Amino acid sequence: MPGVLLPSLVVPEITDRCDRCAAAAKLVAALRSGGTLAFCGHHANRYADAITRVAVQLTVQAGFAWRGTAQPS
Numbered sequence: 265m266p267g268v269l270l271p272s273l274v275v276p277e278i279t280d281r282c283d284r285c286a287a288a289a290k291l292v293a294a295l296r297s298g299g300t301l302a303f304c305g306h307h308a309n310r311y312a313d314a315i316t317r318v319a320v321q322l323t324v325q326a327g328f329a330w331r332g333t334a335q336p337s
């Protein structure tokens with residue numbers, strides 16, 4: 265269901281690397297099960313639905329438009 269908002273923290277820069285492809289991460293998800301997963305822009309969008317199901321909190325790099333976050337416009 266669209267519009268589910270997770271607590272998210274916007275930061276100027278994320279220094280992690282994507283867990284899928286090692287590109288610079290744009291989003292870090294804190295998981296229900298504990299631990300975190302980092303995603304580049306490409307993978308954050310590709311796995312957006314899954315991320316919203318398993319994450320309890322997100323850290324998003326400023327300026328990154330993630331499709332898993334409901335945008336006002």
Ligand SMILES: [Zn+2]
Nearest residue numbers: 282285304307
């Ligand atoms: Zn990636």
